[in-house]
Amino acid sequence: MGQAGQVGRRGTKDVAFQVGTGAFALVLVLIVAAIGVELTRQSLPSIQKFGFAFWRTQTWDPVAGDFGALPFIWGTLYSSVLALLIAAPIALGIAVFIAELCPAALRQPLVFLTELLAAIPSIVYGLWGIFVLVPAVRAVETSMPDSLRALPLFSGPPLGLGMLSAALILAVMIVPFTSSVSREVLKSVPAAQREGAYALGATRFEAIRAALYYARTGIVGAVMLGFGRALGETMAVTMVIGNNPRISTSLFAPQYTMAAVVANEFTEAADNLYLSALVEIGLVLFVVTLIVNSLSRLLIWTMSAAAAPAAEPAAARSEASAA
Amino acid sequence: MRSSITRSILAAAVVALCANVSADVQINGAGATFPYPIYSKWFAEYNKLHADVKINYQSIGSGGGIRQVQNQTVFFGATDGPMTPDQLQSSPSKILHFPTVLGAVVPVYNIPNLKTELKFSGPLLADIFLGKITKWNDPAIAKLNAGVSLPANDITVVHRAEASGTSYIWVDFLSKTSEEFKKKVGVNTQVNWPTGVGGRGNEGVSALVTQTPGSLGYVELIYALQNKISYGTVQNMDGEFVKASVESVTSAAAAAVKQMPADFRVSITNAPGKGVYPVSSFTWLLLYENPKDKAMSKAMVDFVKWALTDGQKYCADLGYAPLPPEVVKLELAALARVKTT
Numbered sequence: 269m270g271q272a273g274q275v276g277r278r279g280t281k282d283v284a285f286q287v288g289t290g291a292f293a294l295v296l297v298l299i300v301a302a303i304g305v306e307l308t309r310q311s312l313p314s315i316q317k318f319g320f321a322f323w324r325t326q327t328w329d330p331v332a333g334d335f336g337a338l339p340f341i342w343g344t345l346y347s348s349v350l351a352l353l354i355a356a357p358i359a360l361g362i363a364v365f366i367a368e369l370c371p372a373a374l375r376q377p378l379v380f381l382t383e384l385l386a387a388i389p390s391i392v393y394g395l396w397g398i399f400v401l402v403p404a405v406r407a408v409e410t411s412m413p414d415s416l417r418a419l420p421l422f423s424g425p426p427l428g429l430g431m432l433s434a435a436l437i438l439a440v441m442i443v444p445f446t447s448s449v450s451r452e453v454l455k456s457v458p459a460a461q462r463e464g465a466y467a468l469g470a471t472r473f474e475a476i477r478a479a480l481y482y483a484r485t486g487i488v489g490a491v492m493l494g495f496g497r498a499l500g501e502t503m504a505v506t507m508v509i510g511n512n513p514r515i516s517t518s519l520f521a522p523q524y525t526m527a528a529v530v531a532n533e534f535t536e537a538a539d540n541l542y543l544s545a546l547v548e549i550g551l552v553l554f555v556v557t558l559i560v561n562s563l564s565r566l567l568i569w570t571m572s573a574a575a576a577p578a579a580e581p582a583a584a585r586s587e588a589s590a591a
Numbered sequence: 592m593r594s595s596i597t598r599s600i601l602a603a604a605v606v607a608l609c610a611n612v613s614a615d616v617q618i619n620g621a622g623a624t625f626p627y628p629i630y631s632k633w634f635a636e637y638n639k640l641h642a643d644v645k646i647n648y649q650s651i652g653s654g655g656g657i658r659q660v661q662n663q664t665v666f667f668g669a670t671d672g673p674m675t676p677d678q679l680q681s682s683p684s685k686i687l688h689f690p691t692v693l694g695a696v697v698p699v700y701n702i703p704n705l706k707t708e709l710k711f712s713g714p715l716l717a718d719i720f721l722g723k724i725t726k727w728n729d730p731a732i733a734k735l736n737a738g739v740s741l742p743a744n745d746i747t748v749v750h751r752a753e754a755s756g757t758s759y760i761w762v763d764f765l766s767k768t769s770e771e772f773k774k775k776v777g778v779n780t781q782v783n784w785p786t787g788v789g790g791r792g793n794e795g796v797s798a799l800v801t802q803t804p805g806s807l808g809y810v811e812l813i814y815a816l817q818n819k820i821s822y823g824t825v826q827n828m829d830g831e832f833v834k835a836s837v838e839s840v841t842s843a844a845a846a847a848v849k850q851m852p853a854d855f856r857v858s859i860t861n862a863p864g865k866g867v868y869p870v871s872s873f874t875w876l877l878l879y880e881n882p883k884d885k886a887m888s889k890a891m892v893d894f895v896k897w898a899l900t901d902g903q904k905y906c907a908d909l910g911y912a913p914l915p916p917e918v919v920k921l922e923l924a925a926l927a928r929v930k931t932t
Contacts, residue, residue, distance in 0.1 A: 327783065328783060329782070329783035330754070330779050330780075330781045330782060330783070331776065331777035331778065331779045331782050331783065332777070332783075394791075398795065398798050398799075399798065402802065403802055406802070406803075425745060425747065427747060427788055427803065428802070428803070429788050429790075429799065430788075506752060506753075506791050507791050507795060510788040510789060511752035511788065511789030511790075511791070512784070512787070512788055512789060522788040522789070528752075531753070532752050532753035532754065532781075532789075532791065533753060533754045533781050534654075535651055535652030535654055535655045535753075535754070536652045536653055536654035536655070536753070536754030536755060536756075536780040536781060537654045537754065537781075538653070538654040538657040538658060538674075538678060538780075543654075543658075
């Protein structure tokens with residue numbers, strides 16, 4: 269009897285707990301939905317005026333009231349992809365070193381330092397960018413031989429300010445995120461994995477490779493986390509990217525991002541259409557971020573689905589022994 | 592972003608503290624960032640004289656100031672560009688403009704080893720900012736600067752990245768002196784720049800100009816003075832090349848008195864007259880003609896009267912040009928339109 273009562277009580281508590289935490293999770297979904305709805309509502313004048321053309325036209329003229337988002341979409345994606353390409357190998361290197369190779373005495377200071385990078389406000393990165401990074405980039409650009417400067421990737425005057433500086437500063441900013449998460453993922457690889465690899469006669473490099481393979485979905489997640497942060501970064505980017513809404517493949521060209529144009533123009537936009545075009549830029553950024561995150565989810569799912577039929581440890585072991 | 596949040600939290604904390612001490616007149620305003628230093632000085636000084644009046648000002652930008660006033664979420668607004676007829680029309684309550692101080696915008700440049708001060712004219716600056724003149728040794732620049740050896744370098748045009756009152760004054764002047772600039776670019780706090788790179792804030796533009804040889808940009812006079820950045824003279828309507836200074840900016844306003852419209856919504860760029868610096872502008876307070884809270888209105892009008900008279904002495908220290916006495920006289924008369932009873 270008493271036992272049954274206890275079970276009943278525990279049952280109610282469990283249900284209450286489940287409903288309670290479920291409500292919190294629901295709040296999260298509602299917030300995201302509310303953001304989407306509100307952004308759409310506020311950008312209605314712009315959506316009605318420009319329709320889908322907003323996504324593919326390149327003019328941004330507040331005087332004439334003619335707005336298109338393409339240069340900003342391009343600048344956001346280009347700078348973030350470049351930052352990802354620079355940051356991912358570095359972050360992964362840091363993570364592997366700290367998780368696998370680092371002497372114990374060095375580990376805590378290194379972890380602290382990488383996490384300190386994440387704590388620096390982006391305006392400080394921006395100021396460092398404009399006073400230190402941009403002149404350095406300009407010096408590199410000026411000293412580049414003419415044969416290279418003829419390439420479309422390096423065309424245009426060497427201003428220092430532009431896509432290259434923006435990608436570099438973004439890379440510095442996302443390294444701590446990607447490396448911290450990758451490190452945690454690597455740490456969670458079961459010790460049996462490494463021991464198994466060593467037992468099979470694997471070298472240290474091969475054992476680490478096996479661990480990386482085991483942790484690959486988590487690492488892709490870590491990289492995408494950094495990418496997501498790069499997409500939304502505002503202040504540091506606007507201070508070094510040159511803020512020019514023109515599409516270019518050149519790393520030297522000043523360009524613009526979605527987050528930067530909203531931050532730069534929102535406070536002074538008094539005209540309704542202008543304001544709603546800026547809100548629509550926010551909506552576009554929201555949608556682009558959503559698409560990127562969904563794609564990365566999809567990538568992780570397909571990766572784990574591909575690994576599922578063969579048991580993971582077995583796959584890693586065969587990989588290690590094959591190498 | 593972060594700093595503005597901190598600032599508003601601090602402001603809120605200060606307000607909360609003050610509210611505890613005494614329940615007096617508490618006035619909230621928002622708007623332009625350009626006059627923020629002098630406004631906060633005024634509010635602090637005025638509070639020393641009238642401990643019962645507390646004015647809280649958020650420098651959220653001119654556009655934000657206009658929107659807040661239209662939505663009646665603040666008691667007064669502030670803007671660097673006057674409200675357009677459309678904006679006034681769509682406001683639920685009648686809004687009045689009152690110029691408070693003057694600012695000016697100066698062309699700053701970086702040409703290594705150049706000792707002489709460069710001379711500019713409106714049409715020349717317009718052509719450079721249109722991307723039509725791209726080299727420092729262009730005949731059009733050489734013509735105004737006879738005897739100066741100009742390099743064959745490219746001109747790197749630097750403009751403000753974010754929408755700002757400074758840009759408004761600059762393009763307003765260029766549009767008045769160049770028909771082509773007016774047609775292709777036009778006047779607004781943010782425009783579709785045909786050429787150049789954007790620096791964020793006065794500090795961003797001046798950092799770019801000081802770092803980039805061959806660059807030409809524009810910053811507020813206060814900024815150039817405080818940071819000792821070299822800037823050129825600009826030709827005024829009378830043909831003189833005038834260097835911006837507190838005096839030459841005030842005289843631009845004095846020259847405009849004759850054409851002053853009753854609502855003070857006037858652009859004084861390219862004003863006629865001797866010794867006038869042509870890239871000058873008022874900055875305005877926006878008040879409701881008939882606010883609901885009359886006690887607050889009385890306190891606000893008293894404050895504006897003080898700011899226009901005794902308050903003007905704080906201008907020079909902060910690098911603003913004071914209003915000429917003629918304009919102050921017109922404004923004191925116009926203040927009677929604001930209902931306080």
